[in-house]
Amino acid sequence: xxxxxxxxxxxxxxxxxxxxxxxxxxxxxxxxxxxxxxxxxxxxxxxxxxxxxxxxxxxxxxxxxxxxxxxxxxxxxxxxxxxxxxxxxxxxxxxxxxxxxxxxxxxxxxxxxxxxxxxxxxxxxxxxxxxxxxxxxxxxxxxxxxxxxxxxxxxxxxxxxxxxxxxxxxxxxxxxxxxxxxxxxxxxxxxxxxxxxxxxxxxxxxxxxxxxxxxxxxxxxxxxxxx
Amino acid sequence: xxxxxxxxxxxxxxxxxxxxxxxxxxxxxxxxxxxxxxxxxxxxxxxxxxxxxxxxxxxxxxxxxxxxxxxxxxxxxxxxxxxxxxxxxxxxxxxxxxxxxxxxxxxxxxxxxxxxxxxxxxxxxxxxxxxxxxxxxxxxxxxxxxxxxxxxxxxxxxxxxxxxxxxxxxxxxxxxxxxxxxxxxxxxxxxxxxxxxxxxxxxxxxxxxxxxxxxxxxxxxxxxxxxxxxxxxxxxxxxxxxxxxxxxxxxxxxxxxxxxxxxxxxxxxxxxxxxxxxxxxxxxxxxxxxxxxxxxxxxxxxxxxxxxxxxxxxxxxxxxxxxxxxxxxxxxxxxxxxxxxxxxxxxxxxxxxxxxxxxxxxxxxxxxxxxxxxxxxxxxxxxxxxxxxxxxxxxxxxxxxxxxxxxxxxxxxxxxxxxxxxxxxxxxxxxxxxxxxxxxxxxxxxxxxxxxxxxxxxxxxxxxxxxxxxxxxxxxxxxxxxxxxxxxxxxxxxxxxxxxxxxxxxxxxxxxxxxxxxxxxxxxxxxxxxxxxxxxxxxxxxxxxxxxxxxxxxxxxxxxxxxx
Numbered sequence: 001x002x003x004x005x006x007x008x009x010x011x012x013x014x015x016x017x018x019x020x021x022x023x024x025x026x027x028x029x030x031x032x033x034x035x036x037x038x039x040x041x042x043x044x045x046x047x048x049x050x051x052x053x054x055x056x057x058x059x060x061x062x063x064x065x066x067x068x069x070x071x072x073x074x075x076x077x078x079x080x081x082x083x084x085x086x087x088x089x090x091x092x093x094x095x096x097x098x099x100x101x102x103x104x105x106x107x108x109x110x111x112x113x114x115x116x117x118x119x120x121x122x123x124x125x126x127x128x129x130x131x132x133x134x135x136x137x138x139x140x141x142x143x144x145x146x147x148x149x150x151x152x153x154x155x156x157x158x159x160x161x162x163x164x165x166x167x168x169x170x171x172x173x174x175x176x177x178x179x180x181x182x183x184x185x186x187x188x189x190x191x192x193x194x195x196x197x198x199x200x201x202x203x204x205x206x207x208x209x210x211x212x213x214x215x216x217x218x219x220x221x222x223x224x225x226x227x
Numbered sequence: 228x229x230x231x232x233x234x235x236x237x238x239x240x241x242x243x244x245x246x247x248x249x250x251x252x253x254x255x256x257x258x259x260x261x262x263x264x265x266x267x268x269x270x271x272x273x274x275x276x277x278x279x280x281x282x283x284x285x286x287x288x289x290x291x292x293x294x295x296x297x298x299x300x301x302x303x304x305x306x307x308x309x310x311x312x313x314x315x316x317x318x319x320x321x322x323x324x325x326x327x328x329x330x331x332x333x334x335x336x337x338x339x340x341x342x343x344x345x346x347x348x349x350x351x352x353x354x355x356x357x358x359x360x361x362x363x364x365x366x367x368x369x370x371x372x373x374x375x376x377x378x379x380x381x382x383x384x385x386x387x388x389x390x391x392x393x394x395x396x397x398x399x400x401x402x403x404x405x406x407x408x409x410x411x412x413x414x415x416x417x418x419x420x421x422x423x424x425x426x427x428x429x430x431x432x433x434x435x436x437x438x439x440x441x442x443x444x445x446x447x448x449x450x451x452x453x454x455x456x457x458x459x460x461x462x463x464x465x466x467x468x469x470x471x472x473x474x475x476x477x478x479x480x481x482x483x484x485x486x487x488x489x490x491x492x493x494x495x496x497x498x499x500x501x502x503x504x505x506x507x508x509x510x511x512x513x514x515x516x517x518x519x520x521x522x523x524x525x526x527x528x529x530x531x532x533x534x535x536x537x538x539x540x541x542x543x544x545x546x547x548x549x550x551x552x553x554x555x556x557x558x559x560x561x562x563x564x565x566x567x568x569x570x571x572x573x574x575x576x577x578x579x580x581x582x583x584x585x586x587x588x589x590x591x592x593x594x595x596x597x598x599x600x601x602x603x604x605x606x607x608x609x610x611x612x613x614x615x616x617x618x619x620x621x622x623x624x625x626x627x628x629x630x631x632x633x634x635x636x637x638x639x640x641x642x643x644x645x646x647x648x649x650x651x652x653x654x655x656x657x658x659x660x661x662x663x664x665x666x667x668x669x670x671x672x673x674x675x676x677x678x679x680x681x682x683x684x685x686x687x688x689x690x691x692x693x694x695x696x697x698x699x700x701x702x703x704x705x706x707x708x709x710x711x712x713x714x715x716x717x718x719x720x721x722x723x724x725x726x727x728x729x730x731x732x733x734x735x736x737x738x739x740x741x742x743x744x745x746x747x748x749x750x751x752x753x754x755x756x757x758x759x760x761x762x763x764x765x766x767x768x769x770x771x772x773x774x775x776x777x778x779x780x781x782x783x784x785x786x787x788x789x790x791x
Contacts, residue, residue, distance in 0.1 A: 085629065086632075087628075087633050088629060088630055088633070090630050090633060103284065106282060106283065107283060107286065110283065110286075110288055110289055150628060154627055154628055157626075158627070161624075161626075181623060184619065184623060185284070186284070188618070188622065189279060189284045190278075190279050194279075194619075197633070197637060198618065198637060200579060200618065201579060203275060203277065203450075204450050204451065204579060204580055204581060205275075205450050206448060206579065206580035207446075207448070208409075208449070208580075209578060209580050209581075209582040210409065210578060211408075211410055211411060212409065212411055212412040212415045213412075214412060214415065
């Protein structure tokens with residue numbers, strides 16, 4: 001999103017001369033009402049801006065064009081493989097299809113140095129474990145090899161959640177928990193996760209809010225027994 | 228505008244300024260409005276921008292200059308990456324506080340003020356509020372009663388459109404409602420539980436969101452993030468309603484990016500005769516002249532203008548012979564409550580639509596005729612909240628990974644109920660704003676020093692809020708209840724009121740019951756400044772009703788020649 005150019009950009013550039021405040025400065029309210037479109041709320045033009053259009057931003061360019069801003073190319077590939085094991089492609093897209101690794105790369109680039117260092121430390125830790133166990137770096141590991149690495153870490157996280165043990169988690173488990181959380185958010189806020197996997201509509205615009213469907217609930221949006 | 232003398236200058240274009248402009252222009256007066264914010268650009272409305280259309284999926288980018296310039300504003304949930312510049316620039320508009328008294332002042336940065344991104348909850352105050360001091364002996368009563376304001380509440384609700392349900396409760400007077408929004412399953416369970424077990428009524432939130440087409444504006448389409456703007460104008464905001472009506476009269480001019488520094492007075496008559504304002508674009512100063520001045524700049528900003536209007540005649544601030552100007556600042560108790568999981572009923576699913584509203588539990592404490600239950604604090608609070616059913620968020624607590632995990636996430640949902648207390652903060656004389664002796668804003672205008680803190684009464688009430696929230700969630704069958712025990716800093720509820728309280732006695736109040744200065748009869752302040760006590764309901768509806776009433780008075784005085 002071109003947020004920079006949008007920010008602090010007055011819709012109407014005032015002709016800023018002392019004591020010469022033109023009525024355009026005033027919002028362009030007059031244009032709308034004179035034109036008689038004020039009764040059409042969706043089209044009603046404010047401040048000479050094109051109003052009423054649902055904003056649609058173009059999709060980012062394809063995966064091949066993505067240049068990582070935090071990870072190295074090998075790290076990005078390793079993260080892509082890890083994410084795709086956490087949420088794999090089934091009959092619906094998986095994390096790699098949804099380019100979750102690219103989102104994680106972007107988000108890490110804005111986080112503070114401690115978080116960046118911790119994630120990188122975890123990634124390096126797992127890469128070493130991968131080389132030890134499978135004689136290849138993480139960015140070349142198969143899904144089965146990655147799954148074998150993650151299973152004990154996942155079990156450790158689950159066990160810690162079920163006990164009151166407040167010991168610090170191992171480097172590997174902390175990394176897994178962090179990456180899993182990032183993968184969940186990245187995937188289910190993607191179009192692939194929300195629309196194709198969960199089956200939700202792409203844009204939520206409804207005529208009514210359904211409410212409780214059970215007998216005692218008041219699901220009659222348009223009426224109230226006393227109102 | 229050079230040389231022109233307007234009938235009235237209105238300062239501020241938000242909820243109250245919009246109403247003042249509408250009422251005064253429709254009564255035939257020529258009105259100039261000055262607004263410090265920028266013009267509203269409807270093409271920037273971003274409520275339909277989907278998560279994946281935002282590179283950071285809704286997270287704020289700390290490298291973004293607009294975010295960097297708003298360290299206070301981003302504490303408000305509504306100040307997002309896509310709309311941060313709807314809010315004021317904190318760096319250009321500083322204020323100071325004592326180190327041990329934090330205060331978050333959330334302000335609008337556009338024409339329309341905070342109505343562009345407000346919370347929309349709209350409740351009437353009752354005589355439990357207007358005459359609270361008579362009941363419990365603390366502070367002062369308002370100079371008006373519910374009956375004085377009721378016709379103006381009617382007028383405002385019928386115009387802005389408030390959806391809600393008639394309940395017949397003395398503590399929460401009914402209004403002129405559009406059809407109510409529905410409850411979710413969990414909310415029905417909560418309502419049944421607290422009504423049967425605790426004898427506490429619950430109602431659907433009363434929201435200035437249209438549930439059917441109303442006065443040329445479309446009904447809500449339930450997309451969710453109202454605070455990013457609404458392409459169908461389905462919630463009330465001044466630019467789409469009151470300001471539009473004012474403009475249609477042909478007697479209205481609005482200058483944006485105009486910082487009003489102070490009110491000017493006529494040396495001979497002592498009356499207000501205009502304002503001194505600064506063009507943000509050029510830095511040049513100008514005077515605008517009028518026969519009456521109406522301050523609607525918001526509670527703290529209006530107080531600042533009056534304090535900056537000090538001169539030889541009024542060394543402590545314009546019209547401030549009572550020494551109450553800037554005092555008795557209040558906000559609501561905020562961010563205390565509880566949440567808990569609820570068993571999901573068969574057939575209940577996450578709604579695909581997003582209801583821009585919640586439930587409301589009206590005040591139930593300290594309502595006995597004497598004191599049936601000896602309470603540890605004065606006054607009371609209401610609860611706002613509702614049910615949340617997860618779409619995917621339960622994934623974070625699901626064990627494992629892989630295809631089985633993915634399918635489990637899809638086939639599950641977790642329901643939870645949350646209740647947040649909104650409590651009355653007492654009006655205390657020492658909670659005040661003054662002019663900072665040194666600091667100035669980017670336009671060289673002295674800034675406010677805000678010195679406001681909670682007292683033992685607020686802390687005792689907060690404790691009770693948490694206990695009662697937990698009790699109600701338990702009654703509804705919630706599990707895994709967690710509480711939010713830490714009171715938010717004053718200001719963050721964005722319900723700040725006080726600073727120029729109204730009253731019958733000029734010795735103890737700044738305004739009379741018509742929001743007119745006791746000392747300067749052509750000066751009106753109709754925003755939240757006039758509050759005597761804050762009650763516990765969201766204040767915007769009441770501010771608008773008070774503005775309509777004040778403007779009716781102003782027009783009458785103007786026509787009778789009493790303002791000259």
